[in-house]
Amino acid sequence: MGPLNGFTVIELAGIGPAPMGGMMLADMGAEVIRIERANAADLKQLKDVSARGKKSVVLNLKQPEGVETLLRMVENADVLIDPYRPGVCEKLGIGPDVCLARNPRLVFARMTGWGQDGPLARAAGHDINYISLTGALFATGRRDEKPVPPLNLVGDMGGGGMLLVNGVLAALLEAANSGKGQVIDVAMVDGAAQLMWMFHGFEAVGAWDATQRESNLLDGAAHFYDTYECADGRYISLGSIEPQFYALLMQLADLPDAEFGNQHDAARWPEMTEKLAAVIKEKTQAEWCELMEGTDVCFAPVLSFTEAPSHPANVARKTYVEVDGVTQPAPAPRFSRTPSSVAHGPHGLGEDTVATLAAMGFAESEIQALREAGTIG
Template sequence: MMKGPGALAGIRIVEFAGIGPAPFAGMMLADHGAEVIRVERPGAVIDRTDVLARSRRIVALDLKSAEGVAQARALCREADGVIEGYRPGVLERLGLGPELLLADNPKLVIGRMTGWGQQGPLAHAAGHDINYIALTGALNAYGRKGEKPTPPINMVGDFGGGGMMLAFGMLAGLLNVRNGGEGQVIDCAMIDGASLLMSMIWGFRAQGIWQDERGTNYLDTGAYFYDTYETADGKHVAIGSIEPQFYAVLRERLGIADDPAFNPQNDREGWDALRNRLAAIFHTRTREEWCALLEGSDACFAPVLDYDEAPRHPHIAGRRGFVELDGVVQPAPAPRFSRTPAVTPHAPQPHGESR
């Protein structure tokens, strides 16, 4: 990992400590050079294995005391942005509501991360990623044909539609201020973000090329040429040979180029039968043998690697896609900048420090 000031050098963010998506946004901002000051409660123990807490300066404040609130307001007065992941109204009850903070600092960008949003009938209800993506229709798309919806862990609501959307919102708000605008509040709701991530699928539905029944489409395991297969050694490989030219390479490498059964690639009626044919073929060799035959070709192939294998793969290792901090292997900052490379991350501190 190269050392550098980062593209966000000079930006100061105050992060009120939480879990999941808001810390992920803070991590992304810190990775790229922002000074992120994480406000923790006194006595909080910071686990050095908490990847999402890396590269922060920790400040321990008792936000239930007048002194702690005053110190937090002072931090926000000197900051460019604030991020928090409390339920609606909590920040206000602490005496740190957006109206007060913006009165102190009119250029402040305040990012508020919630599941349901700051307003609406469910705004004050508890929930998790699985609930947010269920309400948006996204969860209905994940799973195989004839089976119940399967949540893709918490990638869609918490991180894709939540933390990453919050990081984008913060940067947009900060850029607006740099261009002469005023500070503002960003209502970042995971239901909004999860819906936005499904934009292409909504477009496909409108075009009549996406069926509502899950597991019957090109990208949801419906297509036999976009799926995973078990190999002879009990491991798995993934293929995504959608385009005709890539599908042709797959057929040639698998020895089925002259089999007429595989000619009507887009005939959905034959997908299940051809999936069984491919399953039998992939089960004849080990994953390593399939890698030797297919990896690096235009068949759109990759082995399905586990957590120990992924960082050691030659391509990922060659790009230094993972770093190790105090014995904890974790993804390196992304994306890559040519002139302002990301700051080398450091492990979170074990204990809060007082300001």
């Protein structure tokens, strides 16, 4: 049983970071109930990994009966995840004031891009926009080339989904002491800004040039912190920052001290990068793995995400699991006494509607009336 066993989370259907947060809470043992529309896509058919471990309830929130049904469910919940733009829940009649009146211990977690207030609060946006406004996108890419989006990992997932879980867990801990719930304003732009904390410090002491890409220690400028093509066209990554790790890199790659000895001579980084690239291209990825993997060089082969589950380190750690034939990341972090787990793969659209309402105290006659009114599906 996971550490959140006994907690109930209602997740209003959305995309990206909110479902990721709900997935992590479900992995940790919470009962996560996803509220969906009758005409929504079937996440089981789509093999949507974020739907694992969740119950699927179809509810028409545009009907008064649907709103009242949700509010009765809220009375039995610990958390509600709102993935909509600011004001949408209020218009539906399920805003935080209404929900907290029905359940004062409720944690009402609001997941948006720009936050609940401010000049951009009601504007549409995506990960690429949120990381643009925080400097994260500007800093990512090669010098004199356009910025490169780091997938949607920084804004949506790290700055959104992870921050959502962080906030929910903190609010649940506080509610255990105070007996009171609260509203959490989780904004992807805020999360992306937090992820940039290190570089603000670097810039403040003159250790980072924020005006250029590929000009600094961690952005690909340093020859000892970059990726390199091998003889077989595949790639490796090096992160030999500390002097002892760099010394080992020089030893194992047979790099002459006269050419590579002054590690932090930034003026010579381009030259050393070019020379190191030529050395790396003399061997295949497998040959470099045999020579460096598992050493303190800070080395790893660059794998695709379909290759990653087969790497021996990931196999040994059970970093990936297979659920309903889909290979996917295993739950994390790992708990010694109350381990997380994937209870099941995605359920079909509305598969759990009747059973969930019955478990929450709805009478059979009430459920039948809701079905006949088209409120549930």
